[in-house]
Amino acid sequence: MAREMVRQGGRSARIQEAVHAATQALLDEVGRSEINVPMIAERAGVTPSTVYRRWGDLAQLLADTAAERLRPVADPDDTGSFAGDLRAFVQQYAEEMGSPVGRALMRDVLAETASEHAAARCCAYTIRHLQTLNSRALARGEAGLSVDEAIDILIAPICYRILFANGEPSPDYVNGLLARFAGLNGANPLPSLHHQA
Amino acid sequence: MAREMVRQGGRSARIQEAVHAATQALLDEVGRSEINVPMIAERAGVTPSTVYRRWGDLAQLLADTAAERLRPVADPDDTGSFAGDLRAFVQQYAEEMGSPVGRALMRDVLAETASEHAAARCCAYTIRHLQTLNSRALARGEAGLSVDEAIDILIAPICYRILFANGEPSPDYVNGLLARFAGLNGANPLPSLHHQA
DNA sequence: GGCTTAATGCAACATCTTTGCTTTAAGCAG
DNA sequence: CTGCTTAAAGCAAAGATGTTGCATTAAGCC
Numbered sequence: 211m212a213r214e215m216v217r218q219g220g221r222s223a224r225i226q227e228a229v230h231a232a233t234q235a236l237l238d239e240v241g242r243s244e245i246n247v248p249m250i251a252e253r254a255g256v257t258p259s260t261v262y263r264r265w266g267d268l269a270q271l272l273a274d275t276a277a278e279r280l281r282p283v284a285d286p287d288d289t290g291s292f293a294g295d296l297r298a299f300v301q302q303y304a305e306e307m308g309s310p311v312g313r314a315l316m317r318d319v320l321a322e323t324a325s326e327h328a329a330a331r332c333c334a335y336t337i338r339h340l341q342t343l344n345s346r347a348l349a350r351g352e353a354g355l356s357v358d359e360a361i362d363i364l365i366a367p368i369c370y371r372i373l374f375a376n377g378e379p380s381p382d383y384v385n386g387l388l389a390r391f392a393g394l395n396g397a398n399p400l401p402s403l404h405h406q407a
Numbered sequence: 408m409a410r411e412m413v414r415q416g417g418r419s420a421r422i423q424e425a426v427h428a429a430t431q432a433l434l435d436e437v438g439r440s441e442i443n444v445p446m447i448a449e450r451a452g453v454t455p456s457t458v459y460r461r462w463g464d465l466a467q468l469l470a471d472t473a474a475e476r477l478r479p480v481a482d483p484d485d486t487g488s489f490a491g492d493l494r495a496f497v498q499q500y501a502e503e504m505g506s507p508v509g510r511a512l513m514r515d516v517l518a519e520t521a522s523e524h525a526a527a528r529c530c531a532y533t534i535r536h537l538q539t540l541n542s543r544a545l546a547r548g549e550a551g552l553s554v555d556e557a558i559d560i561l562i563a564p565i566c567y568r569i570l571f572a573n574g575e576p577s578p579d580y581v582n583g584l585l586a587r588f589a590g591l592n593g594a595n596p597l598p599s600l601h602h603q604a
Numbered sequence: 605g606g607c608t609t610a611a612t613g614c615a616a617c618a619t620c621t622t623t624g625c626t627t628t629a630a631g632c633a634g
Numbered sequence: 635c636t637g638c639t640t641a642a643a644g645c646a647a648a649g650a651t652g653t654t655g656c657a658t659t660a661a662g663c664c
Contacts (some may be wrong), residue, residue: 218628220629221628221643222629243520244519246620248621257624259621262620262621290468314520320517320570321514321518322600323514349578362584362587363559366567367564370558370564372560376527394587394590394591417611417660418612444652445650445651445652452612453612455651456654459652460612574660
């Protein structure tokens with residue numbers, strides 16, 4: 211059986227991967243609301259008790275899987291200019307997160323009541339991307355951005371609309387946010403905000 | 408038994424109220440993670456099947472109860488000036504929502520996967536308050552605000568920090584948001600954004 | 605007062621969750 | 635390479651939760 215160990219790390223890692231894969235497959239096939247732990251366990255070829263012991267309950271497994279799925283596979287596109295990079299990234303973010311699938315993932319991530327690691331992971335992905343855009347801009351000799359400001363002005367409103375108003379943000383709306391962000395950085399710079407006490 | 412009918416509307420309304428009360432009481436007493444439907448049903452003096460039939464599952468009952476609890480009991484404080492009103496309202500919002508209790512309520516509201524009415528209700532409460540501040544400002548001859556802009560610049564970042572960074576926004580942070588909002592409205596007004604396509 | 609209808613109670617059943625114990629497999633020392 | 639140690643998984647029974655058909659109750663309406 212050693213051949214099947216595509217990934218080093220032993221049985222434990224294999225099972226984690228199998229359970230993640232089974233969860234994602236079932237999410238696609240039967241839909242979020244029809245899923246339960248025994249179903250996932252059977253699909254993954256493990257006993258339910260294993261899932262319960264490692265993840266606690268369905269909510270945490272879904273949060274873990276959703277966070278995994280939201281992990282970016284690549285750096286944001288390089289369009290040649292900071293303005294272009296930022297626009298492309300934010301538009302894509304709004305599209306992905308605003309789609310029904312993205313919304314469901316976001317909700318699953320936020321539903322984890324126990325540790326809240328999943329939400330922090332997703333936030334970290336966004337921060338990393340914004341930092342990449344910033345480094346790229348600086349390397350080009352452009353002005354760059356404040357990550358905190360970008361989150362407040364661009365990312366947070368998008369997420370709020372998706373979660374509370376429950377709709378996909380329109381491209382016009384996102385363009386408006388980008389215009390506001392550009393206006394702030396161009397004409398009326400403020401000192402960076404501290405978001406932790 | 409008619410004396411106990413504090414509220415007209417029949418048995419159905421009585422039971423809804425009893426279940427809501429039982430849920431809130433148990434949330435306070437034993438904590439969010441220890442609660443389940445049979446426990447709430449017993450406390451409310453109904454059978455579990457009634458709860459399942461009316462609310463579907465625990466998540467929806469918690470979302471409904473949380474939205475109910477987040478319903479404001481009064482209009483925002485009148486401090487005499489628009490700037491004061493807005494500051495007081497936003498600071499209080501950040502405090503209430505950022506507290507452990509507020510965070511839990513917010514998560515419960517967002518966890519509802521079925522109808523998403525609860526999140527929309529909460530959003531509507533905020534909008535109504537902002538509209539009240541606006542009317543008040545206009546009545547005083549002050550400039551007032553755009554509700555959409557206030558949500559994007561003030562409310563959304565606060566919610567994002569609470570949900571994803573998982574911490575209570577500091578007063579300094581909120582002051583920074585207010586300064587940004589004032590700067591936008593004073594020096595560099597933008598056309599109101601459309602948030603629905 | 606009697607009828608109609610929607611909602612609840614009851615109880616049996618199905619399913620999910622937990623837990624003690626056994627078994628497996630990975631890591632490590634000799 | 636073999637045997638020991640330990641963490642994790644399997645198994646199975648017990649416990650709790652979720653579901654459903656049918657009887658009963660209560661509210662609204664002639």
